[in-house]
Amino acid sequence: MSTHASEATQPVRKKSKTGLIIVLVLAVIALNVVAGKYLGLNHGIEINIFPRPVEGFGGGVLTETNISMFVASALIVVSALIIRIFFIPKFKAVPGKVQNVLELIVGTLENYASSISGVKDAIVPAYGLTVGAVIVFSGFAELLGFRAPTTDFLMNAALALIALIVINIVGIRKFGFPGRVKSFFKPVPMVGPILIVxxxxxxxxxTFRLFGNILGGMIVLELLYAVTPLVVPGILNSFFVLFHAGMQTFVFITLMFTYVNEAAEEPHD
Amino acid sequence: MLTIGIGIVGLGLVAVGLAMGHATAKALEGIARQPEAADKINRVLILGLAIMESVAIYSLIIAILIIFILR
Structure with a gap:
């Protein structure tokens, strides 16, 4: 009887989930269409590689990507606070829905990090999740009509430099500072300069990979905004933000884990 | 002159396309020969494709810089 009941409820639940996803996607597209019409800061034929400074707000020091990064940071901080205040104190041994999702994300990322990088250092999946949150939430800031922060060269450079620091932290924790320095000169000392470069x-x-990908997407969208009515670029913008940026996040994280693996493996003698 | 330069940069994409097709074909052969290794092959394939794609991204960036900065 119980198996029958579960079989009976399963399709209904699945159907409602699909409906929920469709509604969410439509809501994102609608939000984007509206935002592109009323909030759009930079939609026009003019395309800038480097973000323009914003007048009157900080005396022209801040650029438009600074502003949208503030928006993205606010989104990240607010959602992190919501999770910390409302959901984490309620965690139980038998997980509920939200706890399940959170544990799934963290567990998957930890498994992925340790399977690729081969080290069980907590800093590696932590930085991976941070990069993912930053890129995905800057995509959300782009959905609101701002220029995405990741189309700023310096933003990507910052993310990549922190990745370099994380890689070296893992290497130094494993071998110590002298061992990490020596690992550059390992097979023969002659290869040292090449390995360091x-x-x-x-x-x-x-930096260039992330910047080029996201900037390419932005230019395609700007051209579309210039030549078509609003609905088509709205749909495509949602695609670029939800799929393309997610793919780039995945590639960035995977490459960082691979570099961590290189830094943490035993040097050949 | 700049237009010709951009066209030449675009030629880099030919090599990238050939290389990506070749890599995918080889990975498919490997999976067909040994389906249980599909996960490992997939992982390495995606990594390799990402690295190859970065070459395409470099030519995109060079073209963009030519268009917007040198003009």
Whole structure:
């Protein structure tokens, strides 16, 4: 009887979940269409590689990506506070819905980090989740009509430089500082300069990959906003924000884990 | 002149497309030969594709810089 009941309830639940997802996607698209019409700060044929300074707010020091990064940070802080205040104190041994989702995200990321990087250092998945949150929430700021913070070169450079620091923290924790320095000169001392330059090129590569991808998406969207009525770029903007940025987050995190693996593996003698 | 330069930068995409197709074909062969290794092959494939894609991204960035900064 009980199995029958569960079989009977399963399709209904699944259907309602699909309906919820469709409603969410439609809401995102509608929000984006409205925001593109009324809040859009920079939709026009003019495309800037470097963000323009905003007049009257901080005396022209702040650029439009600074403003949208403030919005994205506010979104991140508010959602983190909501999770911390309302959900984490209610955690039980038998998880509820929200706890399940949170544990799924954290557990998946931890497994992924340790399977690729081969170290069980808490800082690695923590920074991966941070990068993911920053990129995804700057996508949400873009949905509100701002220019995405990740289209700023310096923003990506900051993310990649912190990734370099995390990589070296893991290496130093594993081998100690002298061992980490020695690992650059390991097979023969002659390769030292080459390895050091390769190591210093890690943040350059990460920066350009993220910057080029997101900026390319932005330029495509700007051109679309210039030539079509509002609905088409609204839909495509949602696609770029939800799928393309998520894909880039995944690539960024995977590459960072791979570099951590390189930094943490035993040097060859 | 700048237009020709942008076109030449675009030629880099040919190599990237060929390389990505080649890598995917080889990965498919590997999966067909040994389906239980699909997870590992997938992981390495996505990593390799990301690294190849960065070459395409570099040419995109060079083209963008030519268009918007050198003009």
């Amino acid at each position: 390769t190591h210093l090129l890690i943040p350059v590569s990460l």
